[in-house]
Amino acid sequence: MKTVKSSFKFHGGVHPEYHKDLARDKAIEAIPLPGTLVISMSQHLGAPAKCIVKPGDKVVKGQLIGEKGGFISANVHASACGTVKSIELKQGAAGGYANAVVLETEASDETAYMPPLDWKTATKEELLKRVEDAGICGMGGAGFPSSVKLNPPPDKHCEYLILNGAECEPYLTADFRMMLERADRVRTGVEIMRKVLNGPAVRIAVEANKPEAIAALEKAFADIEGNVEIVVLPVLYPQGSEKHQIYATVKRIVPEGGLPIEVGCVVENIGTVAAIADAVTLGKPLIERVTTVTGDGVNDPKNVLAPCGTRYEDMVAFAGGAKEDVRKVLSGGPMMGFNVADMSISTTKTTSGLTLLTEKSVFQYSSHPCINCGTCLRACPMSLNPAAISCAVESDDIAFAEKYGVMNCIECGACSFSCPAYRDVTQNCRRAKAAIRTRIAREKAATAAAAEKRS
Numbered sequence: 001m002k003t004v005k006s007s008f009k010f011h012g013g014v015h016p017e018y019h020k021d022l023a024r025d026k027a028i029e030a031i032p033l034p035g036t037l038v039i040s041m042s043q044h045l046g047a048p049a050k051c052i053v054k055p056g057d058k059v060v061k062g063q064l065i066g067e068k069g070g071f072i073s074a075n076v077h078a079s080a081c082g083t084v085k086s087i088e089l090k091q092g093a094a095g096g097y098a099n100a101v102v103l104e105t106e107a108s109d110e111t112a113y114m115p116p117l118d119w120k121t122a123t124k125e126e127l128l129k130r131v132e133d134a135g136i137c138g139m140g141g142a143g144f145p146s147s148v149k150l151n152p153p154p155d156k157h158c159e160y161l162i163l164n165g166a167e168c169e170p171y172l173t174a175d176f177r178m179m180l181e182r183a184d185r186v187r188t189g190v191e192i193m194r195k196v197l198n199g200p201a202v203r204i205a206v207e208a209n210k211p212e213a214i215a216a217l218e219k220a221f222a223d224i225e226g227n228v229e230i231v232v233l234p235v236l237y238p239q240g241s242e243k244h245q246i247y248a249t250v251k252r253i254v255p256e257g258g259l260p261i262e263v264g265c266v267v268e269n270i271g272t273v274a275a276i277a278d279a280v281t282l283g284k285p286l287i288e289r290v291t292t293v294t295g296d297g298v299n300d301p302k303n304v305l306a307p308c309g310t311r312y313e314d315m316v317a318f319a320g321g322a323k324e325d326v327r328k329v330l331s332g333g334p335m336m337g338f339n340v341a342d343m344s345i346s347t348t349k350t351t352s353g354l355t356l357l358t359e360k361s362v363f364q365y366s367s368h369p370c371i372n373c374g375t376c377l378r379a380c381p382m383s384l385n386p387a388a389i390s391c392a393v394e395s396d397d398i399a400f401a402e403k404y405g406v407m408n409c410i411e412c413g414a415c416s417f418s419c420p421a422y423r424d425v426t427q428n429c430r431r432a433k434a435a436i437r438t439r440i441a442r443e444k445a446a447t448a449a450a451a452e453k454r455s
Contacts, residue, residue, distance in 0.1 A: 001221045003214065003230040008248040012381040013236040014414045016170050016335060018209070023294045023301040024173045028181055030305040031318045033105055037079055037309035038090055039065065042098035043348035044135075044143035046072030051099055057084045062285050063112040065101055068132075074145045074349075075135035077285040079307030081108040093331035093338050093345055100346070103309065114283035119192045127196050127280060134279035135286050135349075140164060140175070140240070140269030143350040146276065149268070150196050152261045158197040159264035160250050163190065163273055165206040165213065166233060166240035169333035172353040174290040175270045177303045179206070179213035182274055183220035189273035192280050194226070197266060201227035203249040209235045237335065238381060238412040242267050256408060271352075286349055293319040297326035297356030306347055313343040315354055328362045330355040335413040368421040376415035376425055382408050386415035386425045393428040398439075401432040409433065 042048040049066030059065060059078040066076030082105040090100040117130055132147035152158060163186070167175040179186065190202055204221075206214050217230055231249045233239050243254045245267065252263040260267050271289060278284040287308055294301040299320030306315060312329070316322050322329075330337035331345070332353055340354075376386040384405050392400035406429055415425040 001218070001224050001228045001230070003218060003232065005208075005232045006234070006248050009234055009236060010244045010247070010381050011383050012379050012414060013238065014379050014417050015235075016237055016417060018170045019294075020171065020173050020176070020209075022171065022296070023292050023303055024176055026173075026177075026302050028177050028290055028303045028305050031310065031315070033080055033107060033307070034310055034314045035105060036085075036311070037082070037103045037105055037307055038100050038311060038344070038346040039076060039079055039103060039309035040090060040092060040098050040100045040346065040348055041066045041076055042092065042096070043076060043308060043350065044074040044137040044145055046070060046074070046145065048098050049073060049076040051087055051101060053084050053087075053101060055084050055086050058082075059084060059103065060110050060112040061108070062287060068135075068145075072145060072148060074137045074143075075133065075285070077135060077287050078103065078112075079287040079309050080105040081110055082106045091342065091345060092348070093340060093351070095338070100309075113285070114279075116283045117280050119188070119195065119280050122280070124196050127192055130280050131196075131276055134275075134284070136272060136275050136279055137286070137349055138269055139271040139275065139289060139349055140352060141242075141350070143348075146268065146272060149266055150193065152266070156261045157264060158200045158261065158266045160266070161190070161193055161197060161200045161202050162245060162249055162265055162267045163202070163204040163270055164240055164242070164245060164267055165204060165210070165217075165270045166245065167210070168207060168237045168240040169335055169337075169353070170237075171294045171333045171355050172292045173294070174292045174303055174352050176210055176213050178270050178274055178290060179210070180216050183216040185274040185277045186217070186270060187220045187224065188281060189275070189277035190221075190224075192276055193266075193268070193273065199226065200266070202229070204228075204230045205233055205245050205249055206230060207235050207239055208232050238410070238414065241381060241410055241412065243410075244381060256405075289347070289349060289351065291315065291347060291351050292353040293356075294353065295356040296361055297323050297329075297358045299323060308347055308349055310347045311343065312340065312345050312347070312354055315347065316343070316356065322356055323358060325358045326356050327359045328357045330357070335417065336411060365422040367423050370423060371421055373420060375418045375420060379414040379418040381412060381414060382410060384409060386429065389432065390423060390425040390428040393432045398432050398435045401429075402436055406432045407436060
């Protein structure tokens, strides 16, 4: 194992104030079990899980309560022991609605974990099934099911396993603490994934502003066999972007609209890798995660280990409560997070942070017409023309936005961050992408209906 420094700097990017000092030195703390958990059936990318419990049912921590609803889906398990109070349609942090199990919890040490596996003697098929059964999904972004990612098509081969430890989002330090405190679990997860993927080379990508995490990883991986490198990346947002990280570590370019496996790569978040280790060696499903509760609007910023389904209000209360002059609550960080108006929303497998900001950190603004300064073009890491796309969307010209590559937008927020006219550029790109996905889904449904009618 060796550590190398990458000098690669992608086109664009920005340097926001990171504010990671608020929570970076706070060790992971487990929250006391809340009295109520709201466990969503949609904690991952793809089809929601199908709820298999009903009101009045007694459940045990780790018990399956939602079966994956399709190929791109993931199982959901009870995060604690208790009684199912109800099944309700609940809103998520991004605004969508999904069924959720409202669980009245009970303090109990009983679990329904799966039998532990010895990863050294288990077959690849057994390990892959365990990842699927445990409901593991990406914990740093969209929540792509890991069992799908670790099972590429027969004509694709994984040459590089890349661990994303950049954590470039301002304020958030959950992955940093995982690398610092649980590097041994990351090491075990890597060993398991290498076996499943037939022994690829490993690249662990970490930004240069995390020297303590780099040291912890170096110690944990010191005696690992094979082609393993820790790649220290320059500090530049969005360094955690999957496509940019692939190029920075192995100099490969993912084609437009393509997936990393098309260039021989699989990318997983640090937290996901540790969760895979727990699923295999402990039989533990993905029922909890570390979330940073931070910002100048919270009294005692923390890195909180909490059951999936913990309400935001309980997370904030554990972090000393909110200050009186809080003006904004974000699920995530200020660059890619979503503004939250309802603190009864609950955490999921992908909730990496809650950021509370006071009035001195936010301000009211009015969006002005584009001044054609080109700042957003220079900031966009995907080399798009965000200004032109945004103006087209405001004119309801979604076809123009699609023609000029809006589907390649990674929604990093660099364009909006850098815009001197305070234009909602990122939000307009999101709006266009949603409209295009809806149109494509309708076209597929119409094609399928026509084919069925002909048959």
